[in-house]
Amino acid sequence: GKFFNAGQSCTAVNRLYVHESVRDDLLSLIEKKTAALKVGRGDAEGTAIGPLIDEAGLAKVENQVADAVGKGARVLVGGNRWTDSALPGHFFEPTVLVDVTPDMLISHEETFGPVLAVATFRTDDEAVELANATDYGLAAYVFGSDLRRIWRTLDRLDFGVLGVNDPAPVRPELPFGGQKNSGQEREGGAEGIDAYTETKAVALRF
Helix, strand or coil: CCCHHHHCCCCCCCEEEEECCCHHHHHHHHHHHHHCCEECCCCCCCEEECCCCCHHHHHHHHHHHHHHHHCCCEEEECCCEECCCCCCCCEECCEEEECCCCCCHHHCCCCCCCEEEEEEECCHHHHHHHHHCCCEECEEEECCCCHHHHHHHHHHCCCCEEEECCCCCCCCCCCECCEECCCCCCECCHHHHHHHCCCCCCCCCC
16 A cells, blocks of 8 residues: 555555554564565566656655654665666665654655655554644545444544555545545546536426
8 A cells, every 4th residue: 555656646655553552563564575575667577666757756755754764763674765777767765664753744745655654653542633634635544353443533534535454445436535635526436427517406386
């Protein structure tokens, strides 16, 4: 959910909030899987991370990482430009930042790059508050097994698309769109047809 298309997807995960009780185990898995991602040509066998769209996109990612590290975040994996003399382009290593805090740029700006920002929470209230603390609200994801707890969380998240144990919750039959600065209206589903219609109200008396 983070690294497809090198993180250049509108629904790519930007921030991951992990409960403190599973933090170490989950980070160990994330570190192992992220370190195994191969950077290179998109048409080469086994490549998982291709280039970013341009120098501005790469500079934005670098700036967010540098800002986070400067404010106390720790690089678990990656953290730098990826270079290869035989392959020019705008590449960045698949990166995981831990100990991310709300004052960092990556906590409230979209990244559009292969960087996962990880923070820890203790209570559901704290997790929801952290997740909503952004001007954007396209997609959010909740992972767990307690359905009542999940539904309570979904009801409080200010996002237009929500995935439950699903990092790719986009379906043609579902309305797609965001809240806040992540767009207006919806595409897909019955709701997506509304933008193409003009409603007429007709009152009749005989």
